[in-house]
Amino acid sequence: MKRRSAFTLVELLVVIAIIGVLIALLLPAVQQAREAARRMSCSNNLRQIGLALHNYASTYQEMFPNNGWPPIPAGYPNDFSPLAKLLPMIEQENLQNLIDFNIYMGHPALADLPTALHPAAGTPVDSFLCPSDPGNAVSTLTMQSGATIQIAGSNYAMNVGSGGDGVFHPGNGTANDGLCWVASKIRFASITDGTSNTLAFTESTKGNGTPPTATTPAPDFRKFSADGTVDTATVNDALANGYSSIQSDISGWRADRQQYWLRGSVPNGPTINGSFPPNFACPDLVTGSSKATAARSYHPGGVLANFADGSVRFLPDTVDMTTYRALWTRAGGEVANLSN
Numbered sequence: 001m002k003r004r005s006a007f008t009l010v011e012l013l014v015v016i017a018i019i020g021v022l023i024a025l026l027l028p029a030v031q032q033a034r035e036a037a038r039r040m041s042c043s044n045n046l047r048q049i050g051l052a053l054h055n056y057a058s059t060y061q062e063m064f065p066n067n068g069w070p071p072i073p074a075g076y077p078n079d080f081s082p083l084a085k086l087l088p089m090i091e092q093e094n095l096q097n098l099i100d101f102n103i104y105m106g107h108p109a110l111a112d113l114p115t116a117l118h119p120a121a122g123t124p125v126d127s128f129l130c131p132s133d134p135g136n137a138v139s140t141l142t143m144q145s146g147a148t149i150q151i152a153g154s155n156y157a158m159n160v161g162s163g164g165d166g167v168f169h170p171g172n173g174t175a176n177d178g179l180c181w182v183a184s185k186i187r188f189a190s191i192t193d194g195t196s197n198t199l200a201f202t203e204s205t206k207g208n209g210t211p212p213t214a215t216t217p218a219p220d221f222r223k224f225s226a227d228g229t230v231d232t233a234t235v236n237d238a239l240a241n242g243y244s245s246i247q248s249d250i251s252g253w254r255a256d257r258q259q260y261w262l263r264g265s266v267p268n269g270p271t272i273n274g275s276f277p278p279n280f281a282c283p284d285l286v287t288g289s290s291k292a293t294a295a296r297s298y299h300p301g302g303v304l305a306n307f308a309d310g311s312v313r314f315l316p317d318t319v320d321m322t323t324y325r326a327l328w329t330r331a332g333g334e335v336a337n338l339s340n
Helices: 009-059 082-090 115-121 232-241 321-328
Strands: 138-142 148-152 156-159 199-203 225-227 252-254 285-287 290-292 302-307 312-316
Touching: 009 082, 009 156, 009 199, 009 302, 009 312, 082 156, 115 148, 232 285
Parallel strands: 225 285
Antiparallel strands: 138 148, 156 199, 199 302, 225 252, 285 290, 302 312
């Protein structure tokens, strides 16, 4: 009697099991390949921003973009961000044409953003966005009148100091030991520590717009920052003793990290200090417009950073804190650098 050629149930189950094992083996490799591509794209973004910084300096007598200008009619600077000033250098001149830098934006806690600036504020810029960050490029801002507008964010922020200098407000005009503040006039010649040893821009992650409903376990610090005391003592306490040491000081949570590329001094603007190491297991702290921050990313093991010489390097989460702080100062006289 002639037998039919067919799979038995056992054979079919074996084949399915083998396919399942192969998928399980291949999936991590596919995910790693995708992350490698995203990280390369992120690195290219930072390299483009670094080149824009050099072109800006070449155009404006070696001057770096600052974080806005006085006078301060409402107790707040006209804080057009460094990224807003770099737009023509990243082929976004048409977008910058939407920005009238003579318009006073107003105190963010007292006034709405002027209507003429709404189109620019809500326009996302691909070069400002890390593809590994799952957050939305555009979010909703509720202004003081209760009206809402769309604002676009950035995953890259400019160095406004090491945090070790005790200057945490990027917009009150106090000079920090980094590269940018209100009315700053930093040039390449100001960086006596060496451009290859000084950070210009680092990554940070965007908030998702919705504060956490529960804080146990601790929320994802890449998405949320905390309302709490911002001073040297609190920062040092967090560095020495971790999240539990400052947890009782936290009065609320924010989900607006890096959501506003247009403004540099607001707490959700694209400026950053080196208070905490990369991806620190403690939230960024915010009081008013003062903030103690960490560079953060969705890349495994660390963050990408652009240095003042234009190079892009990876900063591991395990970087020595003394070395890390030294990279944020322009003229600290430290001998430490990333290689050691």
